[in-house]
Amino acid sequence: MKQICDGIYAVGALNPAMRVFDIVMTTDYGTSYNSYLVKGQQKTALIDVCHKSFFEPYLQNIREVCDPKSIDYIVLNHNEPDHTGALAELLPELGDVTIYTSQAGSIYIKAITNRQDLNLHVVKDGETLDLGGKTLKFISAPFLHWPDSIFTYLPEDKVVFTCDFLGAHYAEPYTFDYNMAYPEKYGKALHSYYDAIFGPFRKYVQAGLQKLDALSFDMVLPSHGPVLTTGTMLETAIARYRGWSAPVQREEKLAVVFYTSAYGNTKRLAVEVMDGIRESGKQVEVRLCDIIEHPMAELRQLLNECDAFAIGTPTINRDAVPPVWELLAGMDAVNSAKRPCAVFGSFGWSGEGTGNVAARLQSLKCALVDEPLRATFVPTREDLQRARELGARLAEQL
Ligand code: FEO
Secondary structure: OOOEOOOEEOOEEEEOOOEOOOOOEEEEOOOOEEEEEOOOOOEEEEOOOHHHHHHHHHHHHHHHOOOHHHOOOEEOOOOOHHHHHOOOHHHHHOOOOOOOOOHHHHHHHHHOOOOOOOOOOEOOOEEEEEOHHHHHHHHOOOOOOOOEEEEEEOOOEEEEEOOOOOOOOOOOOOHHHHHOHHHHHHHHHHHHHHHHHHHHHHHHHHHHHHHHHHOOEEEEEOOOOOOEOOOOOOHHHHHHHHHHHHOOOOOEEEEEEEEEEOOOOOHHHHHHHHHHOOOOOOEEEEEEEEHOOHHHHHHHHHHHHHHHEEEOOOOOOOEEEHHHHHHHOOOOOOOOOOEEEEEEEEEOOOHHHHHHHOOOOOOHHOEEEEOOOOEOOOOHHHHHHHHHHHHHHHOOOO
């Protein structure tokens, strides 16, 4: 337990040993599941909860501040189980609490606790809750990063509880940013956290920052990582979010032809697709990328930022090759609907790779401009012409 300021206490748990979060995210510096107790003159609120694996130390932290039965409200800014997993176990320790959360959150938390009898209060944007000398104001912040997300603002203390927003998987036992031992490592953690959690939600990040701009505050109390304070990391973290979420400005549209090729046959098709785009007369920058020649993180970024793309794959063991699937695994499924794309590839004796990739893109609601283009072994002159025409059709969609 750590006191943040008069009447606000950090009661969450540190998990410095964690190295993978949510299956997909490496966490070199562990994480923390931050939760805060806010004691007003009349009422007490618990802001966010904790991962269920840390229930016992979490409960102990709460007990260091107050009798759990004296808690009146629980505010769930976001209901992912790293912040709500311990709630089912915590509730029997509490008295009659009312849970404040968003409409979406009220649905999720019933399924997370497997309880339909929760005493829930669905908050409206801008609604307030008076604790006595401390007012909680709830601010809608959808898709930061789930539909349920809200911020909670406490104007008397000039603090905002943002849950995941401006958080980082970074565990140090010092709570405040000005005590951090390794600020550079924190900077890396902040960035990788942003990329993994908020990267697909840029426009919502911009909207969230605008909402914060309208508030007067000196501290952000996120639910992962250190407390951010004015003059230390607060302005820096906000400025970085602003930069990372800024719309990408390009003078020309960007089309990328991704491919990989065992014997140079799919590569020949890729070059023709590229030339077809170039000769279309459209103002478009075209890049050609052999998937196995570039870092996968760069390719994924390119895939998610381009305006149109083509993917060329050979077929091995009746499927597209693993590097192609690795690329597609990094596709921003949230923002890919209707993006123009094309699929092509040379194969030997079965040729399922292109069809499997096309099916995946269709499931993501991308806009395939044509059936997959397939060529057997060495592309003929006609195959190469078809590849060039495929590139032209892709360019037409830009
Ligand atoms: Fe930290 Fe989206 O949960």
